Amino acid sequence: MKRHSAGFTLLETLVALSIIALALSAAMRAMGSTAAAAGSLREHTLATWVAENRFAEMRARQEWPAIGQRQGHSLMGGRRYPWTEKVSGTPNPLFRRVLIEVRDGDGDGGAPLVRMDGFAVRPLK
Numbered sequence: 618m619k620r621h622s623a624g625f626t627l628l629e630t631l632v633a634l635s636i637i638a639l640a641l642s643a644a645m646r647a648m649g650s651t652a653a654a655a656g657s658l659r660e661h662t663l664a665t666w667v668a669e670n671r672f673a674e675m676r677a678r679q680e681w682p683a684i685g686q687r688q689g690h691s692l693m694g695g696r697r698y699p700w701t702e703k704v705s706g707t708p709n710p711l712f713r714r715v716l717i718e719v720r721d722g723d724g725d726g727g728a729p730l731v732r733m734d735g736f737a738v739r740p741l742k
Contacts, residue, residue, distance in 0.1 A: 663694045664719040664730035671700060671717050672735050679740040682713060690722075697722040698730075704737070713737045 625633075670691065675682065687702045703716040715737055718729040 659694070660721065661730055663696065664698055664721075665733070667691045667693050667698045667700055667719045668717045668731050668733040671702060672715070672733070675715070675737055680737065681739050682715060682737050684713065707736070711739045713739075 670693075674680075682702070682704045684704050684706055686704070688699065689702075690697050690699045692698075699720050699722065701718045701720075703718075705714045705716075707714055713736065715735050717731075717733045717735070719731045719733075720729050721727070
């Protein structure tokens, strides 16, 4: 009787390695997507804070913003975020609508990271 030696053939080893390679590449793609999503979430969160800070400053100063558009930038999380503030009137003369758009600090001119609406109330005299 002839006895077969124990172990794997070259073909079985190659098939197993190709399956492992496919699984690892899928895992790496998933990790890359997760990292990109986390970076995007961070940017949107910081941009939201910039817009909320603009409204908070307006309330704290009891500011009555002039109708028109203003631009500036804020530092948040070690990055510079340019913002645009568009103030328009409302049917009620005691209120003004304020739209704040915050863009990425790279200045690529694309869509804003955050667009936030709010209202300014005329302070009592």
